[in-house]
Amino acid sequence: MKKKITLKHIAKELEVSISTVSKALKNSEEIGRDTKEKVQAFAKLYNYKPNNIAISLKNKRTKNIGVVIPDIVHHFFTTVFRGIEKYANKQGYNVIVCVSDESFDKEVINMEMLANGSIDGFIMSLSAETQQKQDFNHLKEVTEQGIPLVLFDRVSDEIECDKVVINDTEVAYQAVNKLIDEGRKKIALVTTEHYFNVSNHRADGYIRALTDAGRKLDDKLILKLPYKGIEDYMIEDFINTTDLDGILCVNELFAILCMRLAQKKGFRIPEDLSIIGFTNGILSRYCTPTLTTVAQHGEKMGEIAAQMLIDRVESEIDEQEETYRTEIIEATLIERESTK
Amino acid sequence: MKKKITLKHIAKELEVSISTVSKALKNSEEIGRDTKEKVQAFAKLYNYKPNNIAISLKNKRTKNIGVVIPDIVHHFFTTVFRGIEKYANKQGYNVIVCVSDESFDKEVINMEMLANGSIDGFIMSLSAETQQKQDFNHLKEVTEQGIPLVLFDRVSDEIECDKVVINDTEVAYQAVNKLIDEGRKKIALVTTEHYFNVSNHRADGYIRALTDAGRKLDDKLILKLPYKGIEDYMIEDFINTTDLDGILCVNELFAILCMRLAQKKGFRIPEDLSIIGFTNGILSRYCTPTLTTVAQHGEKMGEIAAQMLIDRVESEIDEQEETYRTEIIEATLIERESTK
DNA sequence: AGAGGTTACGCAAACGGTTTCGTGTTAATA
DNA sequence: TATTAACACGAAACCGTTTGCGTAACCTCT
Structure with missing residues (x-):
């Protein structure tokens, strides 16, 4: 040896x-x-x-960045991660990943573990529970210690830091307009519980598109599903009791489920029912019919997040004039077979 | 601040x-x-x-483990990663992920970056290129330095280290037997280029099942697809020119593609054609019809790999009597609608 | 009162590097 | 020949911890 x-x-x-x-x-x-x-x-x-460790100790710079995400078996997060890893590696950084598993406590523990010198900065997307509790003390502590933080996708206005998001509202607006242009009269929204900021933005787009088109809003056309533990009947009930010909879903899984269950009920897609989802994942591309969906460009998001973070890390500490940026990535609607 | x-x-x-x-x-x-x-x-x-770094320097133990995988936007690898992260975190370890992107060079560079003190051990799955080149010097160097290494799924006999794999041959054998039991006469195998060890094992199971059943092997029933850059025509040509009523695919994507294109040609599934895939991913569960598939239990695989690695790391250096284990996880066939 | 034993703390080395500053040797210059 | 600058290298501090060992001060016992 x-x-x-x-x-x-x-x-x-x-x-x-x-x-x-x-x-x-x-x-x-x-x-x-x-x-x-x-x-x-x-x-x-x-x-x-x-020895990297010795150098880290001397320089007080680890060349590691910490990524804390709610889930890793998840197409969107992995694409973002790929972007992060790609850019970070190019700049000589390694990436430590921690999965919060949508849990507030795990998020806190993970951050504390990493904040004691293991990393030079964080890239994060908030866990469901954190968004629900609206408790951001762990994030504030980290930034107060001078550790740079970049939030992506699931962000919060209460945290002052760099952020990367997509134009959720606008793209949802566009998506609903596409349904309107198709001649759809009863356009539903299938979304999550209220505490997801992205879902809210998408709902805003949905609402704005309908009102701009002079439509009446109808609460019965909005279905809120739990984030985990969805049962078929929740959607089936909705489909059975609601008259609809178009659906905007705030994520891919919801869209696929809606499509399957609607097909089961005899709906032809897209003839009888148009469906648009979010997250241009593998399901959207390979289901039948293929799904029209909003591509969030996760990889680009990751690259930009990593770039923002590394810029921060490498800028001399003083020149951080506490002026944070929010980068907005333009999402794009990918039209496939589930719409006309 | x-x-x-x-x-x-x-x-x-x-x-x-x-x-x-x-x-x-x-x-x-x-x-x-x-x-x-x-x-x-x-x-x-x-x-x-x-300060973690100072402690690492003192203890010569970082409490970090390095994971090098070919791809992160990939269901199987993410489930394995989840298992690794789960167990590692429970033991107070953090996980640094590097993606080789199926490239030999990136694999080498990533390992070198991490091997200079950043991690206590590696968990890896070989890149396609590494398997093709059969060049394992970077792995040998690492083990010679006394850094523990656990290989999973894509392993090689040439490397002496702990390994975690599934019983590929046996489960492929079972899968083909299921097709035989269904009364299928022309059972095809859709696999990758030869250099993937897992594909070869699965092919072995396919061959053994057919010969054990007294069937003649027919090379025409075996389709080898490239790992990346698959075009529809490759599969369509196969389906058009070959008489078949059952297919075993060595991964999920191949199975989905075969199913789609067969459906397009008018095959009813499973009436005219039975399909079985590998990797019990999201596609298998949500495509129509749902896909019968081999569940590799990635999460368990990851947990076991992490456990083997951490055991190694924490066992006093001397007691490593160079006796390596290969843990075999029993894969299970999940029957869904694509078979009878 | 002196021996011996506690108690409670500090010194310094060590982990593996980087970097500032000091210094001995040599050669060039006056 | 004395002065000095250039050269080539070493000593030591430092990053933040841990830990073995030394020791001053006090206590106890005879």
Whole structure:
């Protein structure tokens, strides 16, 4: 077993001091040609690589970024993560992922674990429970310690930090307008409980589109589903008791479920019923009929979040004039077979 | 901005030595009651938390584990990751994820980045390119340095380390037998290029099942698809030119594609054609008809991999008698609508 | 009162680097 | 020949902890 070699080993072997070795490896002008060559050759031979931890301690910079997301078995979050990882890696950063599992407590614990020096900054999307409780103290503590934070998708106005979101309201507005243009008269919204900020924005778009078109709003056309533990009957009841010919769903799963259950009831899609979902995931592309959906461009979102974070991390501490940005990514409607 | 407080700050403020503070916080018998209380109160007040990096340097243990996987936007890998993260977190470990993107070079670079002290051990699944090249030097270097390594799913016999796999051959055998029991006469196999070990094992099961049933093997019934960049025509040609009534696909996507394109050609599923896939992902559950599939129990796989790794990491270095285990997880066939 | 034992704390090394500053040697200059 | 600058290198501090060991002060017992 060849244990990792350190500066000390090289120094002893070559009978020079540790500082000489360190400088020689950095090609410092201070060190003579011969010594440099000798040291560098030796280091290469033994495949010397400086210890990241030691460097982190010295520099007070870990080159790690912490990502805390509610779920990892989830198409949207993984695409965002891919973007983060891609950009971060390019900049020489590694990514530590923690999954909050939609739990407030886990989110807090994860952040505390990471905030004690393990990472240079956070990229996060709030857990369902955090959004519900509206308790953001753990985030505020972190930012007060001077640790940069970038929030994406599930954000909150109460937290002052950089953010990346999509134009939820506008794109929902567009989606509903598409349904209106198709001639749909009874357009439903299938959404989550109120505490998800994105769902609310999408609902706003839905409402605005209908009112702008001079339609009456009808509460019976809005179905709120729990985030976890959905049962078929919840949707079936809705479909059975409601007269509708178009649905906007705030996520992909809702859309797929609606489509399946509507098909089961004999609806032809898109002839009798148009369906539009959010999240351009794998389901949307491979279900039958394929699903018209809002692409959130998660990968781009991740890249931008990572860029914002790393910029913050690397900007000299003073120049952080506490002026935070919110980057808005333009989502796009991808038309497929579930609409006309 | 409240910067993180250190032992040194506490020591100065309380006019004691750093070591006294350290010991007091650990409730050492060496320190007097009064001092301990004073220090602990002060530490709590200022929310002192020891710096992870400093501790890592001291202990030569980071409490981080490195996960290198080919892809993150991929159901199976994310479920495995979830298992890893779950177990690791419970044991106080954090997880650094690097995505090799099926590239050998990225795999090597990622491992090198992490191997310089950032992590205590690796959990990996080999990239496509690595399997193709059969070049495992980066893995051997890591293990020679004494860094524990656990391979899952995409493993290789050439690497000596702990492994977690599923009983691919047996479960493929079972799956094909199910098709035989259904009375299928022309059972096809849709697989990947040869260099994926799991595909080969699954192919073995396919072949064994057919030969055990006294069937003649027919090369025409085997379709090899590229791993990326699949075009519809590749499958359509196969379906058009081959007489078949049953298909075993080595992954979920292949199964979904076969199903879609067969349906398009007028096949009724499962009446005319039975399809079984691998990976019990979201597609299998929500496509129409739902897909009979082999559940690989990724989460369990991840948990076991993490457990094996952490056991290794925490066992005293000497007792590693170089006796590696390969844990085999029993995959199970989940029957749905795509088979009778 | 002196020996011996506690008690309660501090010193310093160590982990593996980086970096500032000091210094001995040599060669160039006056 | 004495002065000095350039060169090449080493000592030591530092990042934040942990921990073995030394020791001053006090106590107890004879």
